[in-house]
Amino acid sequence: MPISNQTVASSEPLSILYQSADLVAINKPHGLLVHRSPIASDASEFAVQLLRDQLGQRVYPVHRLDRKTGGVLLFALSETMNSVMQQRFAEGAIEKTYLAIVRGYTPDEQVIDYPLRRDDNPDVYQDAVTRLRTVQRTEIPLAFGKHATSRYSLVELTPTTGRMHQLRKHMAHIMHPIIGDRPHGCNKQNKLFLNRFDMNTMLLHAHQLQFRDPVTSELVTITAPFQSEFSRMMTELFATSDLA
Template sequence: MQPTSPVVDTPLPLAVLFQSADLVAINKPHGLLVHRSPIASDASEFAVQILRDQLGQRVYPVHRLDRKTGGVLLFALHEAMNSAMQKQFADGLVAKTYLAIVRGYTPDEQTIDYPLRRDDGVVQDAVTVLKTLQRTEIPLAFGKHATSRYSLVELTPSTGRMHQLRKHMAHILHPIIGDRPHGCNKQNKLFLDQFSMNTMLLHANHLAFTHPQTGDHISINAPLQAEFKRMMQTLFSNAHIGFV
């Protein structure tokens, strides 16, 4: 039976990827909420509180990652930097790339320009650039097919809408493995049954921006975490060492 909530698959304390006098970035585990939320009453641990206790000071998340998404998560260490970095995110000045394992063979490259509707009904422009890094076909029967096909893709959003990457991949019929509710429940069950895998295979692997005060170019990369790495090694026998 499928668990009702994701399991944090990276041990604590949180892995710090970058730290300066006013910023810190962590490799957020899959399954860890950024902060307390009324829609996730089952959670007892949150990145904000864990990092605060780990560093011994207040921290401010300047952007968000979905609970089930792992990877680079940036925090400010004081209010002025929090405001400055939130403005950079809002103005589209922060470069973000993600890795995902999705169903089927994706095109070599594709720009997904598909507006998304918010919960309040407002429709917003949303654009994601997809690049296929690897494809695989494994001897695992699924439905009427004797084999199963998957792709490792790099996703670069130029807008930052809620669940944008998840919705965009579902829209082009290549849902992210482990995604609920936007993904394919039959594929998710297949991965749970065959591989005991219940993580959403979406990873925020790169973040780049200009430091608001010093003008320095900051580039942060997050290594893949345990379950994503295991699925890479399981599905892609020729996985590039740079990803794992």
């Protein structure tokens, strides 16, 4: 079944990608909120609650992922480590890499340097920079508008700032919206995917986190495999469920 904005079912344990004495990372499903939010009253389950119950101890999310985004989500196992890791995220000391399926053929590489309005204060703009690299392109025999075929790209996105919905807004800005994104994406494309593929998941995946462990100074790389709907669309569009 495609995943909508509703919280995903928790019949199975969360997939743990990495665990140490201080940190744990999961592969967050699309549609699962990180924590309780007043703007998502329909949700009854949250990653914080599910992981706490699964591990039998308190957990602290050190960063956020949109409800619609799947992939690597990192938690601290103590208040002290939570403070340390949040500071490192704020300083840009943790490298975040995302993968997304977007409309059209994107350039081989591009730096998107485009300030974004704050969602909570539209009068304020914040610097926002995203590095884009095209991983793969495809053209499929799917009619859309006046065109007999449709073109899509798999892109790697590396934000060097951490603004709310930054990747979604930046891809919309360069006219290559992320498939399944609402409200920043293309509603006609989203409808096409719903009708053609029975797919309404946003195709944005938090692929990898890389950082130095605050205790050991060792380089930690955490990579998340695609969730099921992203894998299915990789097969449908690029004839593979894996990275190129």
